[in-house]
Amino acid sequence: MKILSLLIAFVLPLTIAAQNKTTITIANNSTLDRKEAVTAIKWEKILLSYPQLDTSNFVVINSVTQKQIPYQLEHRGQTTIQNLLVQIDLKAKSSLKLLIQKGKSEKFTAKTYARFVPERLDDFAWENDKIAFRAYGKALEKTEGDAYGFDVWVKSTSKLVLNDRYKRNDYHIDHGDGLDYYHVGYTLGAGNMAPFVKDTIRYSGNYQQWKILDNGPLRTTFQLIYDSWNAGGIKIQAVKTITIDAGSQLNRIENLYTFNDTKPLAVVVGIIKREKPGVISLNEQQGIMGYWEPTFEKDGTTAVGSILTSPIETMWVNKEQLLAKTFVKNNEPIIYYAGAAWDKAEKITNAQQWFKYLDHFQEELKNPLVVSVK
Structure with missing residues (x-):
């Protein structure tokens, strides 16, 4: 006993x-x-x-x-x-x-953040400790400053800067932490996606609704919801779920297209091309599209890239942008990655380093870390 x-x-x-x-x-x-x-x-x-x-x-x-x-x-x-x-x-x-x-x-210090910006014509902006982005909302639609694609705000600091920049309302000038000098216009900008019907990009209107799913400190995820539009005779709706992780130059983007057709829908991811020469890398086999922009005088050089996880039919460059074409099915998500870097952040300072970063990122996707719990 x-x-x-x-x-x-x-x-x-x-x-x-x-x-x-x-x-x-x-x-x-x-x-x-x-x-x-x-x-x-x-x-x-x-x-x-x-x-x-x-x-x-x-x-x-x-x-x-x-x-x-x-x-x-x-x-x-x-x-x-x-x-x-x-x-x-x-x-x-x-x-x-x-x-x-x-x-x-x-x-712990927050390294990712996103918010709706009603004081700036319904922008939706997001960032991490490396880079920042924004998408344009309905208040900007059909105005002189309207744009279709994703915008990039370059950073040379690990601090979160969105709120300070909007508060200053002077983000086109570098005050020591970066700026917005990226031009989007009527293109897909820094890696947005759109239907490609009858050999034409069918741009949607700007996003109409938003929803934040998580907001830092290590990962921020949100949704942008688009009203239906006529894409070359096909009525389409879209929900884009975007995730940005601390430490990453790229966003994870999951798009869900809804349309009344049993056939797959052609879509393209695009990156705006500048008038002056830059360095372009198109890797159809691996689904990687990279662009090292020409240097903009005192503002430095922006790098932009995308990685598709679905099979690529073709990649090409037209007068306005780099494009990668693939296909989606009705109501089935498609996942890809897109983002940017800035040479003045002094981490990625030339085209070779940027293309190597994209290759390394794609290899990481194919070889995920293995987790066990005991």
Whole structure:
């Protein structure tokens, strides 16, 4: 009896301890080093291992350094938590162990952000610690300043700058952290997508509704909803779900087109081309389209690129833009990536580095990190 009591006394604390901590192993099985990688761990798997987890009182610890690492509870627009997001560096062919345990979390600096900007004609703007973008809303539609594609706001700081720039209302001049000198006009700008019907790009109107699903600190996701329009005789509606991660030059863009046709719909991703010579890279086989723009005097050089995950029929360059053509089915999402960089941020400073970045990004997509929870 005494032996049984001792066994219970020994086992019970271990059981309780197991309920107050869990281990996450993240493995990089590829030959690529991963830097600033935002990684998602299914929340339901964490709860299976740690059912008593208090979302208001836990920390994520690097098992080697014993330091806290930044995290985010991702909802994807749901009331319940979908994923735990962490940002890590991980060398090729290596793994990292993280511990989830009780504790007061440090306050980490937000690295992503988005908002509706009604004070500037219904802009919707978003950014991370590398780059910023905006899409144009209904208040700008059919005005002199209207534009169809995605705009780029270049940055030379890791700080979030959107609110300060809109408050100054002087964002076409570099005040030490970057500016907006990117021109969109009646093109797809920095990687927007549109139907391509009867050999013509069928631009929609500007977005009509918006919805933020998550807003930092490591990942921001939102939706832009477009009213139906006539695309060369086909009535189409679109919802664009855009995600920007900390540390990334590219957005993840998931478009859902709804139309009354059983045949696949041709669509194109576009990047506006400048009048002066730049450096262009079209890789149909890998679905990568890259552009190193000509330098704009004191404003520097902007790089723009896109990566499609669906098969490419063709890529080409016309007078106005670089284009990549693929197909979508009715009410089935299509996912691609698009974004930009600025040489004055001093991270990517020439065309070769930019094209290498796009190639590396595409390889990361093909070799995702492997996550296990115990």
